[in-house]
Amino acid sequence: MTATADAIVIGGGSTGCSIAYHLASRGLKVLLMERRHIASGSTGSSPGIIRQYYSDPVVSLLARESLLCFQSWKEELGGDCGFVRTGFLTGSSGIDTDRMVTNVQLRQRQGIRIEFLTPSEMQKLQPDMITDGLGGGAYEPDAGYCDTVATTSTLVAAFRRHGGTVIEGKSVTRIRVSGGRVLGVETSMDIIDAPIVVNAAGPWAPQLAGTIGNQLPIHVSRHSVTMLGPTARRMLDEQVGYAELAARFYLRPDQHNRCLVGSLDAGDSIETDPDACDPVVGCETAARYRDRAATRFRRLVGAPIRYGWASFFDDTPDGNPIVGQDPGVSGSFVAAGMSGHGFKLCPVLGRGIAEMIVLGRTELPIEHFSLGRFSKYDRSDSRKQTGADVPDVSGSE
Ligand SMILES: Cc1cc2nc3c(=O)[nH]c(=O)nc-3n(C[C@H](O)[C@H](O)[C@H](O)COP(=O)(O)OP(=O)(O)OC[C@H]3O[C@@H](n4cnc5c(N)ncnc54)[C@H](O)[C@@H]3O)c2cc1C
Known part of the structure; x- marks a missing residue:
């Protein structure tokens, strides 16, 4: 029998775990799929610096909102994210x-x-x-830093408490689409149906997007x-x-x-x-x-x-994440291209994308990160700018 879910999140890094938690806490039956183990991607290797000084006002605003979440992590998530000021x-x-x-x-x-x-x-x-x-x-x-593994594991624990299911050690080989709509995913062993699929596979997100014919500028x-x-x-x-x-x-x-x-x-x-x-x-x-x-x-x-x-x-070409709905495929969402500063934004990006999926809107300005902004770029060239905190540390722009 084919397994089903309301939503499938691909990628057990800080981005995917936050999205999965926020979706499950809003009542969806969610499957979080991770090909290795939780935090085995760039999340587990990150120093986890939390700061708010960016030249892009939207990034600064979202970093400020996220800092508030890290400061009150225990109250919302019931566990410690290891924040040290x-x-x-x-x-x-x-x-x-x-x-x-x-x-x-x-x-x-x-x-x-x-x-x-x-x-x-x-x-x-x-x-x-x-x-x-x-x-x-x-x-x-x-400003300060978090323990990135503790952060993701508390997100996963809260996700499970809301009825979410984590599948580790299984790779999604393909996102399934038909007639411009997402149908679910395929793994080497099975297929799973879901009307919503979120590609939060970090550095592997372009490969997965390629399975539905999309080119991510990452x-x-x-x-x-x-x-x-x-x-x-x-x-x-x-x-x-x-x-x-x-x-x-x-x-x-x-x-x-x-x-x-x-x-x-x-x-x-x-x-x-x-x-x-x-x-x-x-x-x-x-x-x-x-x-x-x-x-x-x-x-x-x-x-x-x-x-x-x-x-x-x-x-990404402008050093900012790609977050939002794929304009070409209904039910397909992307949260990737974190450009070296995605950990600090995971609380708000998770909430924002979950609100978009469940409510169809969010007050968080994550529209700023939509894939559509790259229509002016040659999508095959994502090396126009080095990513990360690099463009911002000088406070330039
Ligand atoms: C050296 C370094 C320093 C950094 N410093 C900071 C910092 O100080 N502050 C900050 O905010 N950010 C920092 N970052 C960036 C930050 O770590 C990431 O942006 C953040 O952790 C978000 O990661 P992610 O969840 O998007 O991707 P990842 O953590 O890479 O997660 C993606 C997951 O998807 C899984 N996956 C991939 N393909 C599939 C598939 N087909 N099926 C199932 N699962 C799949 C992978 O196994 C992986 O676990 C740093 C990163 C590095 C490497």
Whole structure:
């Protein structure tokens, strides 16, 4: 007998788990399908930085709404997402500093707690900071990070409590469509009927979209993270998160006086096949990342390298996600192309797409992320911009 559901969500990353939870909590019979295990994609490798300073006002607004969700996670989800407030500082130099001052004022008008700091104020905040060449920084005291695996597992637990079913270890091989309508999905073993299918397969979303003849403008690239420490001085109490485009790195504190460092250098973002991505980060790369971070923070000079890992970004041409209904196929939805900043948005993207499906509308401005905006792009070229936080850390635009 063919299995049936009201909706099938493909992909057990933070995006798919949030969508599945929000759909089930609105009374739908939902199947969450994951080819490996929950959080086995880029979600499980993400430092999970939660910050709100973006040049795109919609991204900032949604990041602010999401931060409120992370802060009250236990009340809604009944479990801990591991949110740790560290504060986050974005450094700027040259002409970017004038833009940053303007951007900070715009974000303040959106209700975001953020202030512009001069280099000497930055140094007061981070006493071991080397501020040479800096024009200032945007400081968000409420920013922090989450445990991405704990976040997804609490979403899945809440999803199950609402009657949702999780199928792990089974790959969807095809989305089934007939007469312009979604019929369900096919796996190597069975077919499942559903009038709604959400493609939240992250870097694999383009492959799945291809099974219904759609081309998603998503380019997959490999990104590495290095864990450093412990350093001689306590880090967690002292060190805020930091990102700077000119210095080509971002950093966030971690437990036990350690920190994670990633690259903001486009040269380190390497096009990759998500099925052939090498997760190992060599000592040379790790030392290069550490030495970049040490140009700003004295405590990181010669800091011990613990280990590193690599995963992938699913980048779109404008560095923003693709979220919404597929205009060509009724019942088909996409939530992918998170461009390196999708974890922090998962609470609101999940709610927004569930409201669109169940109510036919949402007050969240996720229309901003519709696939239709790319009609002006050549969809075969998704490499017009490197993704992630990169375009935004300078506060440019
Ligand atoms: C190094 C790194 C640093 C990052 N830093 C941050 C950060 O600081 N802050 C932030 O907000 N974001 C960050 N991100 C981005 C963030 O991790 C992701 O955008 C976010 O986790 C959303 O992922 P996702 O659920 O869309 O995709 P994924 O987590 O990749 O999930 C997709 C899932 O779909 C499954 N799947 C694929 N194909 C199929 C199929 N055919 N059938 C069934 N299942 C399938 C996969 O196995 C996978 O589990 C970072 C990412 C990386 C790699």
